[in-house]
Amino acid sequence: MELSKRLLEIARYVKKGANVADIGTDHAYLPIYLVLNKIAKHVIAMDINKGPLESATQNIKSHQLDGIIETRLSDGLNKLKNEDAINTVIIAGMGGHLVKNIITEGIDQLTNIQQLILQPQSDYDVVRRGIHVSGYKIVDEKILEDANKVYFIFLCEKGYESYEQDIYYKYGKILLQKKDPLLLSYMNRLVNQKKKVIKHLEAQSSDESKLRLKELQMETKELEEAME
Numbered sequence: 001m002e003l004s005k006r007l008l009e010i011a012r013y014v015k016k017g018a019n020v021a022d023i024g025t026d027h028a029y030l031p032i033y034l035v036l037n038k039i040a041k042h043v044i045a046m047d048i049n050k051g052p053l054e055s056a057t058q059n060i061k062s063h064q065l066d067g068i069i070e071t072r073l074s075d076g077l078n079k080l081k082n083e084d085a086i087n088t089v090i091i092a093g094m095g096g097h098l099v100k101n102i103i104t105e106g107i108d109q110l111t112n113i114q115q116l117i118l119q120p121q122s123d124y125d126v127v128r129r130g131i132h133v134s135g136y137k138i139v140d141e142k143i144l145e146d147a148n149k150v151y152f153i154f155l156c157e158k159g160y161e162s163y164e165q166d167i168y169y170k171y172g173k174i175l176l177q178k179k180d181p182l183l184l185s186y187m188n189r190l191v192n193q194k195k196k197v198i199k200h201l202e203a204q205s206s207d208e209s210k211l212r213l214k215e216l217q218m219e220t221k222e223l224e225e226a227m228e
Contacts, residue, residue, distance in 0.1 A: 001033050001063075005146040006119065006153075010092055013117045013140070013155045014039050018088040021046060021080055023102060028056035030090065031069045044084060046074040077106030088115040092153075096123025100130030107134060116156040124152050125169040137161040141174040143182050150186050167226045176226060187223050194220045 003011065007030050014020060018040050022031050025045035034040035045060070047053045053071050060069045072079050080086060089110070091099050099120045103110065110116075116136055120127045131138060137159040143152050152172065163169055168176065175183040194216050201213040 001029065001036060003029060003033050005144060006151050007033070007092070009142055009144055009151075009153055010090060010117055010119055011037075011039065013115075013142075013153065014088060014090075015115065017041055018115070019084075019086050020044070020088045020090060021077075021084070021086045023074075023076060023089060023091045024048070024094055025056050025071075026052045026093070028059050028069065028071070030092070031056075032059060032063050032065060035065050035068050036063065040088075041068075042085075043069045044072055044080070044086065045069055046072045046079065048073070048075050076102040077109040080106070080109040082112055085112075087113060088117065089113050090117045092117070092119035094121060096120040096126045100126050103134045103136075104130050110134065114158055116154070118154045118156065119151060121151075124172070125166075127154065128163070128169045128172070131156050132160075132162050135160060138172075138174065141172045143172070143175055143180055143186065145182060150182070167222060171226065184227055187227055191220055191223050191227075194223075 011030060011033055014034060016039055020031065020034060020040045020043045022043060022045050025031060025047050028045045031043035031045045034043060045056050047056065050073065053073055057071045060066050060071065074080065091102055099118055103116065118127060128138065131154065135158065136156040138154050139157050140155040141152065143150060163173055171183065171187060198213060198216050198220065201209050
């Protein structure tokens, strides 16, 4: 089975022999890949919606993996149990606020989870803060481009940390320290977008426009300084 570049990068973070819960599994492409390639020993494919879960079940059966991959209807981590002996949780392809809510509201289910692999679609700063308040640290971070869209993937392990600068939550401490070329390109695009809006707002005279102009100027300066 071939995966998208995004899912393949997520799979590369899974330790060989892991027992995995894939939250929001959709069609179970990732669980199937992990088992077929002998990366995961056992996977619970979970989704809140019956339709995708039924599709996942059919895909699993078509690969004759229904004895190794289990499907479970679940709102986030709600139906994950300690006796499942899961050590790795994957949450990918969801909005950042939803990812953050799943991990912060599922603290009890995460008691024995040593590794989180998270790939939010937005609000990356919210997710990074959620990781830290949930008792995890970010041990690696990947930025990649797939089908003309930029994705961030976080590899997290049990532990405590917090970032001393807000910019680290916004764009990733590890990526900034590496001066990751794709991150710098991504940030430069953000600067250019903000400057276009700034130019438009400079011609406006309302108090609301002036306030937004000041905010964007500060954000642009912050980005430019972080890229230096």
